[in-house]
Amino acid sequence: MTQTQFDGADDIVLPFAVEALDVRGRVVRLGDAVDTLVNRHGYPDAVARVVGEAAALTALLGSALKFDGRFQLQTKTDGAVEMIVVDYDAPDRLRAFARFDADKVAATGADSGALLGQGHLAMTIDQGPSTSRYQGIVPLEGQGLEEAAHQYFRQSEQIPTRVRLAVAEELTGGETRAYRAGGLMVQFLPTSPERQRQAELPPGDIPDGHPAHAAGAASEDDAWVEARSLVDTVEDHELIDPALSSERLLFRLFHERGVRVFEGQGIREACRCSRERVMDVLTRFDADERREMVADDGRVQVTCEFCSRKYAFDPSEIEAKVEG
Incomplete structure (x- = not known):
């Protein structure tokens, strides 16, 4: 070993x-x-x-x-x-x-x-x-x-x-x-x-009263x-x-x-989130959805579910990225 x-x-x-x-x-x-x-x-x-x-x-x-x-x-x-x-x-x-x-x-x-x-x-x-x-x-x-x-x-x-x-x-x-x-x-x-051989096909109809074989059990490799x-x-x-x-x-x-x-x-x-990745996700929403994301402080707040890191964006940043 x-x-x-x-x-x-x-x-x-x-x-x-x-x-x-x-x-x-x-x-x-x-x-x-x-x-x-x-x-x-x-x-x-x-x-x-x-x-x-x-x-x-x-x-x-x-x-x-x-x-x-x-x-x-x-x-x-x-x-x-x-x-x-x-x-x-x-x-x-x-x-x-x-x-x-x-x-x-x-x-x-x-x-x-x-x-x-x-x-x-x-x-x-x-x-x-x-x-x-x-x-x-x-x-x-x-x-x-x-x-x-x-x-x-x-x-x-x-x-x-x-x-x-x-x-x-x-x-x-x-x-x-x-x-x-x-x-x-x-x-x-x-x-x-x-050892690569597959289990054989079932042998045919089983008479009444006889138990069926478990699939593959008879040929399971030791x-x-x-x-x-x-x-x-x-x-x-x-x-x-x-x-x-x-x-x-x-x-x-x-x-x-x-x-x-x-x-x-x-x-x-390690989390792969970053400001750039989060920004890319935000730009995929339509204009109405982006407006609804704006918080009371006038910014878009995002928290990564994996690492709990918080990101804040000015809406103008997002719109500039969309238009660019």
Whole structure:
């Protein structure tokens, strides 16, 4: 097992492979990045935890981008947490925000599936203006983000995938607490023709009284069963424990088979908003909408939902930009 320059570090995604099992995956550890994301908005603990899970999942998926693009995870539901948006801008920038009903959150509790409720989860890959966006959507029906991710890969990618997510607070000294998040994703990506074989077609009509075979169960690869079973043994504390590095966790899981660790990718909390970007958005509204935006102080005030940065514009600035 090789070491990397990020050994034991936070805010890092670490790719790995277990070649004996034909699986590839990534481990993410978020420290300051996720703590900044949730504390900037003063989220209640239950909301902070589900946002942390969404951030960890987004980092796992977005870090696979091989280009300067963007991966976005978005939920929209009827639950106490009405919306979550997490952006991953390749190669390393992460930002997020959530909209929620505080009274509903207090009444719902900490279960992430219950907090999300009914709606959908969308995952979007944007490679830039010269290419088409790709989007996969799965329904949210009271399940958490882990199960939603499994459903996404079953339906959209058809790649056997296992995901684990965890969020917790760490006591960092005295009464100071900081959020941490972690995630692990393993995918079965066989290269041999034998392991790439698809499940056989159903053998025909089943006589009355005989149980049907579960789809694909008879031909499920032993290597994937083993890898999936090992991932299922991971406990939440192992994903966020600052004393347990990603490398050590992977060694615990796969040392008997041999695990290969690749170069890690650092992650930072960073918003891409700027005065120029906000101005560009404002110019896209029509004249009546722009007039309605003017506040009592005679200026147009805009607050970024991601980073809470405030921008103020004189209406004449906006009109000059429109006319120019």
